[in-house]
Amino acid sequence: MRADVDVLVIGAGQAGLAMSHELTAEGVEHVVLDSETVGSTWADRWDSFHLVTPNHFIRLPGGEYHGPYGSGYLSRDEVIAHLQRYAASFGAPVEEHRPVTALRLDGDDALVADTPAGGIRARRVVVATGAYQHERRPAWAQELAHRMPVLGSTDYRSPDDVPDDLPDGVVLVVGGGQSAAQLADELFAAGREVVMAAGSAPAIPRRVAGRDGIDWLEAAGFFEQTLADQPSVAVRVAANPLVTGNHGGQDLNLRTLADEGVHLCGRVLAIDGDRLVVADDLAASVAKGDEAYRQVWQAATAISAGWGLPGPEELPADPPAPVAVAPPRLARVAAVIVACGYRPDYGWIELDGVTDDHGFPVQEGGRSPRSSRLWFIGVPWMTTRRSPLLMGVGADATAIARAIAAA
Incomplete structure (x- = not known):
């Protein structure tokens, strides 16, 4: 079993990276895992894909869009490149090609994320696997x-x-x-x-x-x-x-x-x-x-x-x-x-009562009532309509990081 980490973030898209940025700002030790690479979920879009929101709505904390085309719309590959630059800008501790196959409680004091390369034991876990998965x-x-x-x-x-x-x-x-x-x-x-x-x-x-x-x-x-x-x-x-x-x-x-x-x-x-x-x-x-x-x-x-x-x-x-x-x-x-x-898929989380009848996480401000050690981010309507979006996930990340740092 790998040495304990304080916080494990699962997913290196915009939600996971925003979470990592804010945890870094709070001085909280953490690791980010992704099943593929940074921003890779955007690669599922077709070749001609462009954002439908103007570029100036990319408002990740420390990763805002500052280019010359604020009223334009980034392409798929430009979005991925933006997220990769964002991760590099603050040295996000991302481990790529490390899928999490299961998440389970380990007694009362930790959660364990199972991966093909072994389990990771963490005091807290933030699930940032995207707005929809299936x-x-x-x-x-x-x-x-x-x-x-x-x-x-x-x-x-x-x-x-x-x-x-x-x-x-x-x-x-x-x-x-x-x-x-x-x-x-x-x-x-x-x-x-x-x-x-x-x-x-x-x-x-x-x-x-x-x-x-x-x-x-x-x-x-x-x-x-x-x-x-x-x-x-x-x-x-x-x-x-x-x-x-x-x-x-x-x-x-x-x-x-x-x-x-x-x-x-x-x-x-x-x-x-x-x-x-x-x-x-x-x-x-x-x-x-x-x-x-x-x-x-x-x-x-x-x-x-x-x-x-x-x-x-x-x-x-x-x-x-x-x-x-x-x-x-x-x-x-x-x-x-x-x-x-798409529909959500959190079946790999082996805790009863984590999701509601529609498959969405039960949470309040990102915190799961099932376990005080489990958090979610990037969930549709987690706090507001903007929660899963490039324009809004950063505000939720800031609030969660501060709550984790204060615990």
């Missing part, structure tokens, strides 16, 4: 995988990954969030016929009155909302607002996809022989996006007036919703891209 695939997607290529959003890298052996074959993109919309957009631009089985997600304008839509959301207090402010805890798995940082940042939603030529239909419910069974809900999904888009525009108008600045022009009335197409017969589908979001 890609969700509906049961019908598993059925389709026996009949045609089915790729998850983490499998997809570029249009070259999608088979085109079927003459006049359709690519079916399933999902309602940012990933599904961006992949459908990219595949269509690459010359593929795309049908998107769309779920419901809010949409936001990329820019209003010369400012980014995310800037207006921050000014409106959107990111300070808590889980208690929401009508249901289901918001933890809700789709993020539709928009893109690609091509310098632009609007991307169900309307823009339909306008460019992507075919839209409702959510896939089941497979019936050679037929997709879909819901009659496309109009409702478009309406949800429209309403959120309108709310951001109205917030920008009100905030501008309060600041004494000219507001945006009046938003025109919504045209009729795009007409849903009949879903393609499976014989015409060359491949399916499933982008139905």
Whole structure:
């Protein structure tokens, strides 16, 4: 058994690195483990991925974005490089390629993290394994995988990954969030016929009155909302607002996809022989996006007036919703891209009562009531909406580090 460490941080993404930075500032001995390399979870994104939040929202403690393109959107590889520079800047004690296979109590005074290279005994553990760990695939997607290529959003890298052996074959993109919309957009631009089985997600304008839509959301207090402010805890798995940082940042939603030529239909419910069974809900999904888009525009108008600045022009009335197409017969589908979001996976923590019925950690300010030695960071809605984000995880890290140092 390795010599004891005071604090063990599991995960070297933005949450784990922010935690390491703040523990270092507090003079707390610690070690950070990652199953791969620093920032490697970002490598699961496709090749053309860009942040949807402007670069100036990268606000890690001691690792803020200070480059010349604060209103731009870093690419996947630039995000990884930023995190690697951040870790190097304060000498983060990261051990890479050290996956934790189990975490268990060792009596009353320590936790033990099992790894292939041996166990590590720690007085306290901070779990920083990301906002979501398990890609969700509906049961019908598993059925389709026996009949045609089915790729998850983490499998997809570029249009070259999608088979085109079927003459006049359709690519079916399933999902309602940012990933599904961006992949459908990219595949269509690459010359593929795309049908998107769309779920419901809010949409936001990329820019209003010369400012980014995310800037207006921050000014409106959107990111300070808590889980208690929401009508249901289901918001933890809700789709993020539709928009893109690609091509310098632009609007991307169900309307823009339909306008460019992507075919839209409702959510896939089941497979019936050679037929997709879909819901009659496309109009409702478009309406949800429209309403959120309108709310951001109205917030920008009100905030501008309060600041004494000219507001945006009046938003025109919504045209009729795009007409849903009949879903393609499976014989015409060359491949399916499933982008139905993620779910948490903390099954490797061998303590009863660590998670709730939905699989999310039970915690208060990051501390687990199951054990005073166990902490979490980077959890959706841990304190506010911004908790897992590059803009907000640092504040949670500061609070947790101070609590650990004071214990």
